[in-house]
Amino acid sequence: xxxxxxxxxxxxxxxxxxxxxLADPAIIFDLGGxxxxxxxxxxxxxxxxxxxxxxxxxxxxxxxxxxxxxxxLRRFAENGFxxxxxxxxxxxxxxxxxxxxxxxxxxxxxxxxxxxxxVRSVVFNEHEGSYLVxxxxxxxxxxxxxxxxxGMDIPLISKFACGYAQGxxxxxxEGEVIVNMTGTTPAAWNDPVKGGELTRAQxxxxxxxxxxxxxxxxxxxxxxxxxxxxxxxxxxxxxxxxQPGHVLTSMVKRVDNxxxxxxxxxxxxxxxxxxxxxxxxGVGAAIDEYNEALITPEMKAAMDDAxxxxxxxxxxxxxxxxxxxxxxx
Amino acid sequence: xxxxxxxxxxxxxxLISILLAFFFSGLVIWAIGKDPVVAIKTMVQGAFGSxxxxxxxxxxxxxxxxxxxxxxxxxxxxxxxxxxxxxxxLGGLGVTLxxxxxxxxxxxxxxxxxxxxxxxxxxxxAFIPAWLQAKRGSHxxxxxxxxxxxxxxxxxxxxxxxxxxxxxxxxxSARFPEGAHLPxxxxxxAPFGINFSPNAPANMAFFVALLCxxxxxxxxxxxxxxxxxxxxxxxxxxxxYAGINPSRIVIIAMLISGGLAGLMxxxxxxxxxxxxxxxxxxxxxxxxxxxxxxxxNHPIGILLAxxxxxxxxxxxxxxxxxxxxxxxxxxxxxxxxxxxxxALDNMVRMPLEKLFVALGKNKKKEA
Numbered sequence: 001x002x003x004x005x006x007x008x009x010x011x012x013x014x015x016x017x018x019x020x021x022l023a024d025p026a027i028i029f030d031l032g033g034x035x036x037x038x039x040x041x042x043x044x045x046x047x048x049x050x051x052x053x054x055x056x057x058x059x060x061x062x063x064x065x066x067x068x069x070x071x072x073l074r075r076f077a078e079n080g081f082x083x084x085x086x087x088x089x090x091x092x093x094x095x096x097x098x099x100x101x102x103x104x105x106x107x108x109x110x111x112x113x114x115x116x117x118x119v120r121s122v123v124f125n126e127h128e129g130s131y132l133v134x135x136x137x138x139x140x141x142x143x144x145x146x147x148x149x150x151g152m153d154i155p156l157i158s159k160f161a162c163g164y165a166q167g168x169x170x171x172x173x174e175g176e177v178i179v180n181m182t183g184t185t186p187a188a189w190n191d192p193v194k195g196g197e198l199t200r201a202q203x204x205x206x207x208x209x210x211x212x213x214x215x216x217x218x219x220x221x222x223x224x225x226x227x228x229x230x231x232x233x234x235x236x237x238x239x240x241x242x243q244p245g246h247v248l249t250s251m252v253k254r255v256d257n258x259x260x261x262x263x264x265x266x267x268x269x270x271x272x273x274x275x276x277x278x279x280x281x282g283v284g285a286a287i288d289e290y291n292e293a294l295i296t297p298e299m300k301a302a303m304d305d306a307x308x309x310x311x312x313x314x315x316x317x318x319x320x321x322x323x324x325x326x327x328x329x
Numbered sequence: 330x331x332x333x334x335x336x337x338x339x340x341x342x343x344l345i346s347i348l349l350a351f352f353f354s355g356l357v358i359w360a361i362g363k364d365p366v367v368a369i370k371t372m373v374q375g376a377f378g379s380x381x382x383x384x385x386x387x388x389x390x391x392x393x394x395x396x397x398x399x400x401x402x403x404x405x406x407x408x409x410x411x412x413x414x415x416x417x418x419l420g421g422l423g424v425t426l427x428x429x430x431x432x433x434x435x436x437x438x439x440x441x442x443x444x445x446x447x448x449x450x451x452x453x454x455a456f457i458p459a460w461l462q463a464k465r466g467s468h469x470x471x472x473x474x475x476x477x478x479x480x481x482x483x484x485x486x487x488x489x490x491x492x493x494x495x496x497x498x499x500x501x502s503a504r505f506p507e508g509a510h511l512p513x514x515x516x517x518x519a520p521f522g523i524n525f526s527p528n529a530p531a532n533m534a535f536f537v538a539l540l541c542x543x544x545x546x547x548x549x550x551x552x553x554x555x556x557x558x559x560x561x562x563x564x565x566x567x568x569x570y571a572g573i574n575p576s577r578i579v580i581i582a583m584l585i586s587g588g589l590a591g592l593m594x595x596x597x598x599x600x601x602x603x604x605x606x607x608x609x610x611x612x613x614x615x616x617x618x619x620x621x622x623x624x625x626n627h628p629i630g631i632l633l634a635x636x637x638x639x640x641x642x643x644x645x646x647x648x649x650x651x652x653x654x655x656x657x658x659x660x661x662x663x664x665x666x667x668x669x670x671x672a673l674d675n676m677v678r679m680p681l682e683k684l685f686v687a688l689g690k691n692k693k694k695e696a
Contacts, residue, residue, distance in 0.1 A: 064645070064646065066608070184486060186608070
């Protein structure tokens with residue numbers, strides 16, 4: 001009897017707390033965890049910025065297993081959280097079913113397109129930002145060879161590599177871009193040692209600038225580039241400060257802005273496909289006090305020129321994911 | 330020598346161990362500034378308070394029953410199979426190949442075929458370490474754990490190069506056809522007028538797990554093969570003297586073990602995900618070791634231990650959803666339970682045994 005009342009009390013308490021949280025937004029981080037110095041952390045920063053500016057509160061969770069994707073989505077939707085943001089493309093399958101079951105809840109997914117009336121799909125023109133850093137690499141390199149270290153071998157990462165190669169070849173058409181992927185499993189996102197080995201091998205093959213689009217693996221690339229006196233290019237968050245003087249620039253992807261915007265709109269979240277590119281500052285090349293000295297005036301001019309031309313549509317950077325081929329390599 | 334009564338061995342020791350584990354977990358929760366009572370309530374409510382919660386608990390428990398039984402079969406032959414993880418992964422591959430090969434008209438046909446596929450692949454993955462142990466004396470602990478890594482690498486390769494849907498970024502196979510859909514608890518219970526959450530993962534595989542638990546009991550305690558397995562486990566020399574062929578027992582026990590681990594895939598791959606995803610086993614193979622240890626390698630014990638771990642998994646998920654307790658601490662709590670029930674068994678057992686011996690002596694004196 002007492003046990004039963006305890007349970008009922010607990011149920012009532014739960015119902016009350018979830019009632020109070022009505023219409024708060026929620027964010028679900030991917031398996032990498034929210035402090036990954038890269039993608040998830042960027043979305044966390046966006047949510048925190050919203051919290052600091054509005055004084056609101058939000059619910060977040062880091063998943064432990066794939067089976068929890070749908071569960072977390074459903075539990076948050078059932079308890080009235082709105083909108084619900086997902087950081088990462090792996091949520092697509094779960095979202096497709098859950099979005100249909102909760103037509104009054106708004107969802108936002110980053111890095112993937114899910115076609116449903118109550119879903120905002122935020123995708124980034126990584127190829128445009130990568131094109132810019134490719135130009136920077138071409139000006140920074142004295143010779144004709146630069147390189148790229150990718151994380152897991154998926155089309156998204158080839159999109160970075162392809163944009164980078166196109167930018168580089170727009171300046172040095174006869175040059176060479178060495179492209180290496182760290183692996184074919186998710187472990188490739190967190191293998192800094194192998195990232196370092198690949199960088200060393202690329203240096204031996206003549207590379208002077210290396211662009212790392214590899215999550216945690218990239219930290220090893222940046223470290224090795226500093227050890228071997230090369231230049232590196234960071235990714236996602238601004239990583240210029242990690243190895244000052246050896247990070248030429250970072251191809252930033254403003255995931256934080258995507259989360260911040262979605263939280264700001266709240267329950268009235270506009271749905272549909274939102275493309276974050278150079279034009280709306282969704283991607284770009286980071287310049288700050290850590291890399292100013294490395295950016296020469298003509299490099300800056302060429303990058304600004306390319307930015308203007310991409311925004312105006314004069315230059316179209318080929319998107320690898322549109323046809324899974326790359327004209328530049 | 331005086332021994333403890335059976336009920337104390339089977340019930341009292343695990344109970345005390347669990348209570349100790351929960352006590353220390355409570356201390357951990359308290360140390361990070363949360364209320365342990367609220368946390369326990371959230372876990373219990375989350376795991377058993379709704380049909381959806383129950384369904385998740387049973388879903389996880391189903392995984393653990395399969396892997397727990399797998400470890401236990403091998404353990405009766407004194408073989409420590411810690412390759413359940415890899416065998417379950419390969420079982421997932423077998424189930425996937427079966428489900429994708431044929432446009433199945435109905436699950437009643439797809440399920441038996443998938444079971445054969447999963448069990449065959451799991452058993453095949455266990456066969457190599459078993460053969461190496463039986464014929465070459467390579468220690469099974471080393472080989473099975475190494476085969477986990479080989480299995481993970483093999484599946485990673487297949488998922489990125491062969492089974493992946495072209496153009497997709499997700500490392501997963503295509504979705505299984507409709508006909509391979511296993512009814513979940515909602516669909517099973519609807520004809521009986523029972524409402525069950527339609528979107529929760531517990532499915533037909535749970536009943537297969539129960540059936541396997543029963544068959545396990547028959548095999549180990551009611552058949553000649555089970556007798557041979559136990560005899561070999563108790564004493565290899567005695568078994569040899571009795572005319573039991575050790576190589577044969579090692580290989581057969583490991584094949585059954587791997588097959589049971591592979592059968593887990595009908596739950597997580599066929600029942601829940603309905604496609605093969607990377608790292609689909611998510612540690613259930615290792616949890617199986619804890620489940621078997623805690624369940625004393627007895628089917629009833631394994632069933633109860635699997636339920637406990639199902640509760641820990643689902644309750645742990647609810648903890649991180651609602652109490653903002655970081656997932657790392659949820660793992661700490663799970664680890665505490667494993668430590669107290671598995672590794673620190675003697676810590677509870679020794680004093681208890683002494684206590685019972687003392688009690689026994691007193692009684693004799695009185696008599």
